[in-house]
Amino acid sequence: MIKTGDPRRLGVPASEARLNFDTELQELGGGPRRRLLMVDDEPAFELSFYCGTCPLLFRRLETAREKLSLESMQERLTGTLDDPDGGGVIDAFGTLLPEGEYLPLLLELEPRLVIPGREGDYFSGEQVTTWGIDQFWGLPEYPHTPYYRTFETAVDADAHLYEFVVPMVPPTWNERERVEEYVALMEQGTVPTAVAISTLDVCRPAIDRGDDYFVHWGLTHFLLDGHHKLEAAAAAGRTVRLLSLLALGESLSGADHQARLPALRAQPRATRATGSESACD
Template identity: 70%
Template sequence: MACGRTARTVVGVMTIVGEPRRLGVPRAEARLRFETELQERGSAPRRRLLVLDGNPAFELSPWCGTCQFLFQRLEGAGETLSLAGMQELLAGQVSELDDGILVAFGSLLPEGDYLPLLLRVEPRLVNPGQDGDYFSNEQVATWGPDQFWGLPEHPRTPYYRTFETVIDDTAHLYEFAVPMVPPLWNNRERVAEYVEWMGQGVVPTAVAVSTLDLCQPALSLQSTDEYEHWGLTHFLLDGHHKLEAAASAGRTVQLLSLLALDESLSGPDDHRRLGALRSQSSLSRGARNPRRPA
């Protein structure tokens, strides 16, 4: 059964936005959950974390609101979260926000409000410090390098850039798909199978839990391009081989995302804008003419 949704479509871009859903299991039973690490009782929060099986898997953007946008892989990110009962269904294109899929993957997450998104993406694999790295380019242009290390922030993982678009003159949306394990760990034969299937027109579906973090820089003498960064980050639960295959073959995949509303550094008004923003043509910062998604 498909849940209620709002569909917005433009040429080459498919976006289905559902209504917020209450999903998940009691916090103690969730394999993947968000936590705030404290220095000591009564102190300010130190790190905002995505935790897998009790171990810190990713450090996320700080709570301060003026700090840099961040996802940084930690030692606890060493396992994918595919569900055996979902593999056949997700091997092809999913046309609706299927309740069975949402509830199944919701069982990995803590009880909370989630906004289901069904997106079409053409992922591009990026290595930190190399061509196309957000942290070495767009982020440095706004915040400058880290004030202690004198270097750009480092995600400690290859990741996928999937979409970006202009919000207005003062804000820009960047979208990322972040694997729980690096593509180097993927099974080569499995990746090759997906490349072959995609060449035959198959559009498989990946699943992620996501956050939307809005990061507005304070005044900085090092900034050459100051504006608010909207970071829409999809942490892959299922689909690691699919994303790598699509990136290597220049193909598209679907991404079924559960946006964690309670855990994002954004509010209801921002969440309501996502469908329209995500259905725009992909535009780089400062671009005036539409281009294909990166």
């Protein structure tokens, strides 16, 4: 954690925003409605279900094909950003977002790229430890996208915070030359800034099917700008800054959870071990 701003109202009417949160309409006799992150009126990601007891989720959908970066901000974000107000960056990206209350957070990350089903995957690791595997499919949840793990820490003896950065499109879609340019800049000491809209979902299993029953706080950052920067930082083992705009009204968490987030994000990084034990890295 570098700095936290005050909650502020941002965004434009939903009909004008390129990014929106929505609920899928339920057909007669259909199953539960999905909570969705929409880009240009197309479903981009399925998010954690509203019940609060289902597992944490961000699942890329077939229509997720667009990034939302602003060319006018590229030069400003290449250098190190030190102010959560962003020198106009927040207001600029607010034109892409639906009107609502947002908490600005300026974070420093050491991203690690994770491939679903492989080492370090939250969905086949920590989540299975708590919820077990999906009872219908007999498999862990699958996000349909590579993503970055960046931070985790204990909330208390029975809860843990996990942080993720989710690209709108897979890193394989990135331009190799731009990734290499950022690697070179980082090796010279530059710490560029990415921008994301974020949610804080607090999920508690209703039934103890796993080996370790506890509450998962999921801080998920969906990248607006910074796809090449995150890949470069992960490849080079460097840090990158992230200006996170936490959508307070669209998160599955209460005001008390959200008020605790800045202090939790400022704690030392720690990993969760089975049996409600945590160990600092």
